[in-house]
Amino acid sequence: MGPEIAGSSLELLRAKVLHNEYPPGYLPKRSTQAMIPLPYLEAELPAIEAYLATFEQ
Template identity: 50%
Template sequence: MWKRYLLYSVLLLAGACSRDPNTPPQTARAPDANRGRSLYLSNCAACHNSSDPARDGPSGPAIKGSSRELLEARVLKAGYPPDYKPKRKTAMMPAQPYLKSAIPDLAAFLGSDPAPSKKDHK
């Protein structure tokens, strides 16, 4: 029985040592406006305008050009950034924290800066 554990230990150790130490770490991918468009159509268009994010939708306002700070607050927390004045006084939008990794793509599609921002443009 101890031979089996020894074999597993050696295999595990060999597997851990087989990685090339000169391999550079993976970098974050660039924001993708096409992916952002797909995400917008599947997650946002039902309430915001389905054909043009620059126009109001049936229950959500136009969101074209929304800052990344606003997108993070609205999408992830269903809130607003500090000192932001909402376009509408409703609280219909639910938090969608599963979209956290999609914020840069949504920002790229909506025409806002995909990098984190401290200033809200809208």
């Protein structure tokens, strides 16, 4: 349902997953606002970043 997120930075994950925002100057892959914030994942974000870094981009 969402765009490709392989290789997403921790900065991007923090902004989007926790606050449904994007880092300053970042161009989103889509202009929609369909994803809900998932703030309970805060402690997991470094692990999610590491996992997403394992995929080819």
